[in-house]
Amino acid sequence: MTTMKRSERIEVFARTARTRSENFPADTGVLGRLRAAGRAAFSAAELPNPKTEAWKYSRIGPLLEQGLLDRAPAGAAATARPIPGLDVQSIAILDGIPQPLPTFTPGVSVTSFAALSGAEAAAVETHLGRLAAVSERPFVALNAALLEDGLLIQVAPGVDVALPIELLLAQSDGAAPRGVHPRVLVIVGQGARATLIERHLGAAMAFTNSVVEVVLADGAQLDHLRLALDAGRGRWLSALDVELGRAARYHLWQAQLGAAFRRNEIRIRLAGEGAEVTVSGAGLTRNNAHLDNQLCLEHRVPRGTSTQVFRNIAGETSRGILNGRIHIHRGAQKTDAQLHTKSLLLSSRAEIDVKPELEIYADDVKCAHGATLGQLDANALFYLRSRGLDETAARTLLSFAFLAEVVDGFPVDAVREALRPALAQAFAAPAEEDAP
Amino acid sequence: MLKITNLHATVADTPILKGLNLEINAGEVHAIMGPNGSGKSTLAAVLAGRDGYEVTAGSIEYLGRDLLALAVEERARAGVFLAFQYPVEIPGVSNMEFLRASLEAVRSHRGEPNLSAVEFMKLARATSAQLQLDPEFLKRGVNEGFSGGEKKRNEILQMLLLQPNLAILDETDSGLDIDALQVVADGVNALRSPERAIIMVTHYQRLLDYVVPDQVHVLADGRILRSGGRELALELEAKGYGWLRDDAA
Numbered sequence: 101m102t103t104m105k106r107s108e109r110i111e112v113f114a115r116t117a118r119t120r121s122e123n124f125p126a127d128t129g130v131l132g133r134l135r136a137a138g139r140a141a142f143s144a145a146e147l148p149n150p151k152t153e154a155w156k157y158s159r160i161g162p163l164l165e166q167g168l169l170d171r172a173p174a175g176a177a178a179t180a181r182p183i184p185g186l187d188v189q190s191i192a193i194l195d196g197i198p199q200p201l202p203t204f205t206p207g208v209s210v211t212s213f214a215a216l217s218g219a220e221a222a223a224v225e226t227h228l229g230r231l232a233a234v235s236e237r238p239f240v241a242l243n244a245a246l247l248e249d250g251l252l253i254q255v256a257p258g259v260d261v262a263l264p265i266e267l268l269l270a271q272s273d274g275a276a277p278r279g280v281h282p283r284v285l286v287i288v289g290q291g292a293r294a295t296l297i298e299r300h301l302g303a304a305m306a307f308t309n310s311v312v313e314v315v316l317a318d319g320a321q322l323d324h325l326r327l328a329l330d331a332g333r334g335r336w337l338s339a340l341d342v343e344l345g346r347a348a349r350y351h352l353w354q355a356q357l358g359a360a361f362r363r364n365e366i367r368i369r370l371a372g373e374g375a376e377v378t379v380s381g382a383g384l385t386r387n388n389a390h391l392d393n394q395l396c397l398e399h400r401v402p403r404g405t406s407t408q409v410f411r412n413i414a415g416e417t418s419r420g421i422l423n424g425r426i427h428i429h430r431g432a433q434k435t436d437a438q439l440h441t442k443s444l445l446l447s448s449r450a451e452i453d454v455k456p457e458l459e460i461y462a463d464d465v466k467c468a469h470g471a472t473l474g475q476l477d478a479n480a481l482f483y484l485r486s487r488g489l490d491e492t493a494a495r496t497l498l499s500f501a502f503l504a505e506v507v508d509g510f511p512v513d514a515v516r517e518a519l520r521p522a523l524a525q526a527f528a529a530p531a532e533e534d535a536p
Numbered sequence: 537m538l539k540i541t542n543l544h545a546t547v548a549d550t551p552i553l554k555g556l557n558l559e560i561n562a563g564e565v566h567a568i569m570g571p572n573g574s575g576k577s578t579l580a581a582v583l584a585g586r587d588g589y590e591v592t593a594g595s596i597e598y599l600g601r602d603l604l605a606l607a608v609e610e611r612a613r614a615g616v617f618l619a620f621q622y623p624v625e626i627p628g629v630s631n632m633e634f635l636r637a638s639l640e641a642v643r644s645h646r647g648e649p650n651l652s653a654v655e656f657m658k659l660a661r662a663t664s665a666q667l668q669l670d671p672e673f674l675k676r677g678v679n680e681g682f683s684g685g686e687k688k689r690n691e692i693l694q695m696l697l698l699q700p701n702l703a704i705l706d707e708t709d710s711g712l713d714i715d716a717l718q719v720v721a722d723g724v725n726a727l728r729s730p731e732r733a734i735i736m737v738t739h740y741q742r743l744l745d746y747v748v749p750d751q752v753h754v755l756a757d758g759r760i761l762r763s764g765g766r767e768l769a770l771e772l773e774a775k776g777y778g779w780l781r782d783d784a785a
């Protein structure tokens with residue numbers, strides 16, 4: 101298998117995907133139609149190749165390995181891993197399959213695509229696949245072609261949901277390679293407010309190809325935390341497509357460790373005037389892990405603001421990628437868009453690629469970006485060691501300090517507190533010999 | 537406790553220390569004075585094990601061990617403490633967290649049990665109070681935005697927490713107001729004991745009014761040019777360094 105040429109591997113992958121998609125029972129409902137559209141789009145699409153600009157630094161090799169299109173075995177379970185001290189209403193998608201739902205606080209409703217009715221069906225009809233169109237990205241098409249089911253999460257207009265909604269995209273504990281395709285549509289109604297804590301759990305050899313669409317109506321606010329703190333052999337490709345209405349606010353907080361493959365494709369569209377977006381990202385890659393963040397902020401209308409702040413650390417032979425595209429459309433006057441990144445290399449063989457891309461078609465805008473790349477301060481290291489800290493402890497403390505600027509701003513106390521030990525553990529993980 | 541023999545050291549291939557000899561016994565306090573650029577901080581850096589300072593000849597024996605064979609943190613754990621002439625600012629690392637990590641490292645090396653969070657807080661607060669340093673400083677980033685004098689007091693705070701065998705104070709008195717000098721001197725005197733030794737690098741004999749040294753050395757051009765008692769400092773204050781050089785010539 102490993103001796104196959106790239107083109108053959110891609111051919112096998114595409115054929116396997118098509119066959120699997122065709123094996124789903126015929127269905128004329130939402131799911132059936134989405135799968136059919138996905139299958140058609142995937143068949144017509146070309147998988148990214150080394151010349152595909154958006155995939156310049158992320159090769160799809162790790163996604164093509166054997167078994168990564170297999171359906172997960174039935175009856176799988178996963179060990180629960182709640183965040184200590186965090187009260188949530190929790191939704192789990194295990195190996196791509198939505199799990200039985202709990203009851204939610206007033207104003208929150210969650211329904212699987214297989215069980216939609218009435219107004220919910222109409223909402224899904226209107227929005228599903230609108231932001232994450234199957235025609236634009238082959239893996240979004242693959243998600244549509246192969247999804248088992250999906251979830252609609254709705255927050256009713258005007259409701260302020262105090263209890264955070266936790267969304268678990270989890271791998272089951274089994275060791276079998278598999279490919280899973282979680283799908284979620286989040287609609288936050290006019291003037292409503294909620295906190296969503298999305299967690300990517302699992303370190304096994306599995307391909308998780310998720311698509312999450314978020315629609316914020318006028319005046320809605322969502323604090324969206326995305327935690328991916330399991331390094332390991334997982335292949336995680338996550339499309340996140342967000343649309344903001346007038347004066348809506350979307351705050352994204354990401355804390356992620358690299359894995360065998362981890363890539364976030366985040367597209368945020370400011371479609372109503374006066375919308376506000378903040379994105380704060382902390383990323384750490386160790387050993388030969390990979391973490392790719394592709395962001396596209398689309399200012400379509402006037403008076404939008406977006407502020408993006410990233411801190412990335414790469415150790416050993418790992419690789420971090422940050423592509424920040426800011427697209428200010430014609431007519432989007434009085435836009436204020438900022439992108440600031442700081443990167444830290446812990447080893448001369450680690451690599452972090454940062455690329456801001458500005459496309460500005462309006463003349464009365466503020467747009468700033470800054471990127472710095474550094475190493476740990478030798479004076480600070482010496483100072484800490486001269487007080488008895490060993491080199492690893494000193495480096496860890498300084499690396500923490502580097503991430504703290506982002507992590508300390510996370511809005512949920514229990515999450516912030518859980519991040520420290522999780523990151524400490526990641527820093528403390530031994531450096532591995534180079535993988536062959 | 538400390539025996540430095542014929543120490544030669546270079547920085548960026550420039551010879552700075554050129555045959556320095558110095559012996560300090562437990563229980564003693566030694567003052568080192570000398571012109572700017574004469575090598576005082578270089579000596580301190582070599583003792584603490586800073587990168588980039590290459591010892592090209594000579595030896596340093598500390599409590600019967602070869603100090604130069606120890607890594608920076610091993611020296612600290614073995615009881616060597618350097619109060620920096622220019623303490624480093626480390627934003628994002630809280631002073632508290634730093635002090636705790638440091639104390640844990642040193643105590644566990646000594647085989648002492650770790651302090652609980654509450655015990656540590658008590659100790660850190662009490663020591664801050666002793667140095668008239670507002671406990672709020674414990675919450676701030678290490679030395680972040682501290683005034684010159686506050687940084688120096690923070691060095692002494694660390695010294696008092698770590699209780700080193702050998703403390704090297706590199707111009708800890710510079711930048712202190714008169715009251716702060718008294719406070720810091722009290723801190724140093726509190727550390728003074730038959731088992732410990734202290735080296736004070738200073739330009740001002742005033743410190744020596746508060747912490748009376750057993751010996752005073754003049755370091756010039758990478759060597760100890762003259763050693764004497766307390767009165768040598770007064771003589772230097774009156775006459776400067778020129779006459780010593782002329783004497784030596």
Ligand SMILES: Nc1ncnc2c1ncn2[C@@H]1O[C@H](COP(=O)(O)OP(=O)(O)OP(=O)(O)O)[C@@H](O)[C@H]1O
Nearest residue numbers: 547548550552570571572573574575576577578579
């Ligand atoms: N990194 C370096 N590269 C080149 N020269 C250096 C370096 N560090 C120190 N020196 C030189 O070494 C000499 C001794 O410096 P050192 O800091 O030890 O002096 P000092 O006696 O502590 O002076 P001061 O009283 O001003 O603190 C100076 O001439 C200084 O310029």
Ligand SMILES: [Mg+2]
Nearest residue numbers: 576577578621
């Ligand atoms: Mg000096």
